Amino acid sequence: MPNSHITVLGAGFGALSSVRVLRKRGFKGRITVVAPRAELHYLPGTIWIPAGLRTREQLIVPLENFFRRMQVEHVAAQVTGLSDDARTVHTSSGMVQTDGLIVASGGRFIRKLPGIEHAITPCEGIAAAEQIRDRLRTMQQGTIAVGFGANPNEQSAVRGGPMFEFLFGIDEQLRREGRRDRIQLVFFNPSPRPGNRLGDKAVDHLLNEMRRRGIGTHLGHKMVRFEADKVVTEGGEFAADMILFMPGLTGPAWLDQSPLPRSPGGMVAADAHCKVAGFDKVYVVGDSGSFPGPDWMPKQAHMADLQAEAAASNLLAEMAGKPATRGFKVELVCIIDALDKGTLVYRTERRNLLLPPSRWMHMAKRGFERRYLAQYR
Structure with a gap:
């Protein structure tokens, strides 16, 4: 060839x-x-x-x-x-x-929800994360809403993991800066158990972690629209001074x-x-x-x-004139990071593992980044 x-x-x-x-x-x-x-x-x-x-x-x-x-x-x-x-x-x-x-x-993110221009979509790129950084620097009080949606025609076309990381990372950052008591965090999602692709143990852990950190939740209600200062769902609405939202993918x-x-x-x-x-x-x-x-x-x-x-x-x-026979392993490996600690979630068709938050997992995530990028430098 x-x-x-x-x-x-x-x-x-x-x-x-x-x-x-x-x-x-x-x-x-x-x-x-x-x-x-x-x-x-x-x-x-x-x-x-x-x-x-x-x-x-x-x-x-x-x-x-x-x-x-x-x-x-x-x-x-x-x-x-x-x-x-x-x-x-x-x-x-x-x-x-x-x-x-x-x-x-x-x-490509599905940007059809009315008012989505009022939300920041973190995984759209580095500029979006910089926008979050800059908004956080000037925010002294108010509410930050964090959530994600799915593709209604393909439920697996979603990227929710990073939103949990932004949620817990922002919570930890605000605590370090002494501002957490003046800024509320609310997590919203149409599912009553968001992140279920990670497995039941992981969902339980995430919801418990939100309760432990004093993060409010608005779960199980279909989203209707965003406004400049609120999130509106079929189950009610709540104020939001900054909205971070990950739509479904197509x-x-x-x-x-x-x-x-x-x-x-x-x-x-x-x-x-x-x-x-x-x-x-x-x-x-x-x-x-x-x-x-x-x-x-x-x-x-x-x-x-x-x-x-x-x-x-x-x-x-x-x-080369031969049949295509090689498959791929379906494997979920995710370290949900919170700036100082990380929670490992691992899932295959035979196994589903969750390791509690630890400093070692945070360091492992940083080490993986360094090794991964080295092969392209």
Whole structure:
């Protein structure tokens, strides 16, 4: 396959892991990455920006060195669509012809809730976390509301874990600064037991931790709208001087200009091998895709890495005329951090483990970040 060409859409966790696996598996052909910037934005670290434990510069890794080592061609552009046979990628800077394709361009937040412009969505990027930091610095009293929603057509398309981290991290920060008694925290969610993908023990722990910290809850009521100073649900409303809200996820907008099949929630529909149904040599990983498996399958970087291993291996097999047979392990690994301590939640189809908060888990999360980013520097 020395003359073959593989194109990877995106420059996030799943995309970069796909590149590494392709080279590790001995692929000698061309690899093109289509992404607006040659940068990895390490969004898991944004939970530490409000407290000043991380800065923008620490969480953005330039990828020029990594691309050079991996012999990657970078097309600095937005994906705008695909040809009917998925062999031509349409971009904002022209067409890219390819023999094989890995879609790893991430998901898109569903911003349909009325008044959502009044809320900050932390995982939209580093700028959102900086906005939280700046608002917190000037806030002397009032109420901060923290919550998340889901995709009504695909309940697994949600990223709730970081919102618990922002909630507990802000609580700890305010206590350190002596302002917690003047600023109330309220957690809201349409489910009476938010975070159930983490497992029952984890949900019990999270709710108990909220009670222990004096964090109010507004649970089990469908959200209606946000206003500049309140959250409104079918079960009532409450005042909020700052709203942090993570909507559910759907697929990237460019899918509307592509032939790829989609799930009910708008993601690229894939099989257990990350292969896109009906297309040869086309695979999807991470938040862009919808995969068969348990309803608690996480939308997180670790899961994207596991899917990338399968997708890249299967693509190479298919290009060599062999069947795509490699699956991926469904594994949830989450350290819910609160600035000084972390709670480990681990889940597979056979096991569900929760380790109570400890300083060691906080340090492990920081250590993982350092090791993970080192491979791209």
